Amino acid sequence: MLTGRIKCGTFWSKVPGHTRRAHCSFCKKVQNIEVIETEQHMWLECVNSGQAHAWETAVKTWNKTSNKNWPPITLGTIRGSAVLTFEEDFNKDSERLRILISMTIWAIWKSKIKNSINDQVVTLHETAQGLKELISDLIRKSWNATRFMEEGMKASRRNDLKKLWADGSLTDLGCPTGPEVDFT
Ligand SMILES: [Zn+2]
Secondary structure, eight states, rough: OOSSOOOTHHHHHTTOGGGGGOOOHHHHHHHHOOOOOHHHHHIIIIISSSSHHHHHHHHHHHHHSSSOOOOOOOOOOHTTTTGOOOSSSOHHHHHHHHHHHHHHHHHHHHHHHHHTSSOOOOOHHHHHHHHHHHHHHHHHHHHHHGGOHHHHHHHHHHHHHHTTTTBTTHHHHHHHTTTTOOOO
16 A cells, blocks of 8 residues: 555546556445545545444444544554654553554455455455454464563563453453454
8 A cells, every 4th residue: 555556536537447446346236336436435435345343343443442542543544654653651552552453454355355356245244253263363363473482582472462352352362262353
């Protein structure tokens, strides 16, 4: 995205044989309208892709982990998400915020590809569900990776993960069957 290589919208208007790809496939299929698929439309405005539900899930997840306010999400916040930092950050809020934003973008992009390139049905709640799976997967994998660490390193890494994923609120990392994530 930072280097302008996301192939959406007007990029396709110039590609012979693929000009219909300039339009949002969700809006075309659901409402039969042709909307130029700008990044603004894809990440933040489309009402047919479920992107809004995914962002709601991200905010809800955030609110279970921090007292800080979720920032207003614009294209600017998305582009700058890799360097977003809070001052006075003792609970890995900055890192969690960066992960949540990039995961949400990734979930929206996956749904977009599924709907447009693969021409498959994507239900309105699927993108949010996809986001939950991405987050759960990341948490489980990072936690499981600590099993093979030597004791000192393991304890310190686990401590970090407990802060990062709000153990006891969003997650139950010590669960005997493996980390649980509670999105309710
Ligand atoms: Zn759309």
